[in-house]
Amino acid sequence: MFTPITALIAIIALSIVLIAILIIHPSVTATRGGKILAFVAILILPIVSGGFGVSEHLQRSKTTEFCLSCHVMEDYGKSLHIDDKSFIPAVHYQNGLVPREQACFTCHTDYTMYGDFNAKLRGLKHVYVQYLGKPAQPIKLYQPYNNRECLHCHQNSRSYLENETHTKEPDRLEKMKTNQLSCSTTDCHNIVHRVDQLKDQTFWKEAGK
Template identity: 45%
Template sequence: MAVLVALIASAAGVLTASHLGRLVLLAGLAILPLVVTGAGVAVGVRESSQTQFCMSCHEMEPYGKSLFVDNPTALSAVHYQKRLISRDTTCYACHTDYALFGDAKAKLNGLKHVWVHYFGTIPERPKLYQPYPNYNCLHCHSDARSFLEAPPHQDLQAELQSGAKSCLGCHDLAHDLEGVKAQNFWLPERRP
């Protein structure tokens, strides 16, 4: 251990002896923490965007189970079961804003959930922090043939795009929690 300390002191003495050495030390002291912090934030953002992360809170367990409910009108179940969204990032795909700072806004809203989880009173049904925006749906559906050719959508394009009419006005069942309570789950057939 004493040898290691002596080596570090010797290297520091050599580096501080020259102008370039002092710049290298300064850069190491300033840049290394920034790089490590940036890498940590990047890993945290990636991991907290995973469905498995969302389901790690017991409050979200029924919402995770709602992905498997056998109900063709439940949005989360339909999207998950038909593989319309990535299974690894199911929650994040629908609960992030696709605007410029949407990722940051989604993470800040997630931190509000964490705060309530540890320091607040957990509501029976967790709430969104704003009305669900149409552009989260339209991000994927606005140029999809099934969306564009559906008669109800043809008549409502301008209203849906402007937000005057909510997608959830017609598609009002996002998570079928009653189906979860009844244990009405869809299971894929196992082929021999």
């Protein structure tokens, strides 16, 4: 099946073959056709493959597999399989409320790569700590969880807008929208990963895994 990754590998392979020709017979560049070959092989194709490569890696960085590829995130991956409906990430993951392939990114859209400049720097620091340092225990968010991460899906849903608790006060919805009232740090939806409680949990076994 011809996928973007297949196309990228083909471009890279073609580029390498053409460059090999130039390395073995650099005298071909004496001709007009050889000059064009060199231009395409050394400039155009590498830039195109580099661009596609960056795009591919950026797409991969949104995947659950990518996030959980670091050992320190292992327990967070396990927490998605907790067999308890009160655990918000688990409920979202197990019921397909977030795409399983991008479960982490869907709820943490401003983390490292996808955050501001400081967040990106923190991402680099995480790689450094992963190999040369000691990850913080427990891991904590650098900033309070932004309600935007909940509202980008829930904001227009009837169950959210008409919920009795959400409409208890006339301005409660507006307060949640403006982060004056947190979805997760109040007593309402504060059961999230709880990796320190994993040993006491039972886990849902995902089909095929």
